[in-house]
Amino acid sequence: MIRTLVTGGAGFIGSHLCERLLQQGHEVLCVDNFFTGQRSNISHLLRELRFELLRHDVTFPLYVEVDAIYNLACPASPIHYQFDPVQTTKTSVLGAINLLGLAKRLKIPILQASTSEVYGDPEVHPQTEAYWGHVNPIGPRSCYDEGKRCAETLFFDYHRQHGIDIKVARIFNTYGPRMHPSDGRVVSNFIVQALRNEPITIYGQGLQTRSFCFVDDMVDALIKLMGTASGVTGPLNLGNPVEFSMLQLAELVIDMTGSRSTLTFMPLPQDDPQQRRPDINQAKDVLGWMPSTQLTEGLQRTVQYFKDQLQLGG
Template identity: 70%
Template sequence: MPLMKRVLVTGGAGFLGSHLCERLLAEGNEVICVDNFYTGQKKNILTLLDNPYFEVLRHDVTFPLYIEVDEIYNLACPASPIHYQFDPVQTTKTSVHGAINMLGLAKRVKAKLFQASTSEVYGDPEMHPQKENYWGNVNPIGVRSCYDEGKRCAETLCFDYWRQHGLEIKVGRIFNTYGPRMDLNDGRVVSNFIVQALKGAPITVYGDGSQTRSFCYVDDLIEAFIKTMATDKSFTGPVNLGNPSEMSVLELAETIVELTGSKSEIVRKPLPSDDPTRRRPDITLARENLGWEPKIKPLDGLKETIKYFDNILSEFDK
């Protein structure tokens, strides 16, 4: 029987973090969830609070943390444009100071660290699909830069700690992910469309809707996190973690209207600044090194997500 590991998950009350905490506990680990609850929500981890091997710390990763752990998953950072643009300076601090503090902790206790990076490091890509050796096309002074450049700097710090201190790091570049526990008002395309469709409100498509995204269901992504952390020291990443199946935003809107049976009309609005026109990961590296690729079909994942939001909206109506 494998030894129980003590695992720290920063941003553990968020969308991805709560699913990761749940999975780690199911595998027999002790889990410490750290969150400042800026975007994380206690309701996401309510079912875990009675587990004796689960602990919650209200803490901001921009300040040092002194605990003893075996592994660190650094997920802390608002990930939706509405949230990360609300306080862009704090967003940059969370990515950069947060990475410095978690890397410092990992170095002190000799822990493995998984850094949750993002496909946004590629900016509006000139390479399609995006491979890990592509350096990106990022606007360093735009409204999205606090997130894009903050995550790029976090990757830099990880690799400098690896080169300078021999720290065991794993860097995963997360592409669009969806599923239960997404925030109702996070402004992301899947949650936006589902909520609008369920309410019978107009569905807002920005631009002509031809821009593409690649949507990965949350359970598939969490599996990729676990597999990335389990690789040996020679594998650091960065590794693309996402679904290579590409879909236009307009196609997504039409699919959600059909699945919900909504009478919502699709309306168009101007495209936001620096919004990427194409997004699709090349996951060859993940297939070869992790033995991983997404298994959940988009329609199945969307049905589960619609069911979740339908329940949430029903609660509000009571």
């Protein structure tokens, strides 16, 4: 039986990953410091005999015996990662060092949940893995963007220097049940505001674009990447290549929720990317993967989750 460590396992994507690994017969060690992870995300897993929860901060070394590591530990929404930017950078950099050290000692594969934010505000569209990015190293988003870029550097240096079996996934915008209602991300923001019939906040003119991948599809991709041969390192873009403007998303959410919300326009945050869409040809070729959940289907499931969370029924 494979014993798998998932750091950030009580987070949005991490909790879905823990659940899927259990379904596949793994023993799962879920590690989280609960800065942004929520115990409610994994409470239904606590009765599983093959599930173990450990409260731990990955900026400190971790001494456990496992067969594989998924490193998802890091606040991922601007509100959360800008709350304590020094700690955000430490989580990415020291967390990578500590977990790579563990993988080196145990001689096991390790997957890094990197991010599309390594591309910054891209000058190339769509973004391919060969693009080096356009990132402000001293802005308010830098703690996350540069922390993740440094983590990728560490992963590839450990791979070259110590022969560690690494997998690097560049995760693009992902949404679904268990998103935090106040995480400041566009999908959760729009849905919560719409369900409360509050004005929907649009930054800039709403013409900036994003591509939205449902969490089930993302978990499929992460598990497929971990299952590849040891020479397959990535980085691989993982996300949905279908692009939507913020205005299109807002109108779709208002329509799906039957909301009375109006749109309110605010200044664009500093360094906010204007376009974000992954080129996923490598993921198609290497993993045989592409997302299958349409935005309307995924939004319906996400809207219902937030209705339940906000106790709005329906």
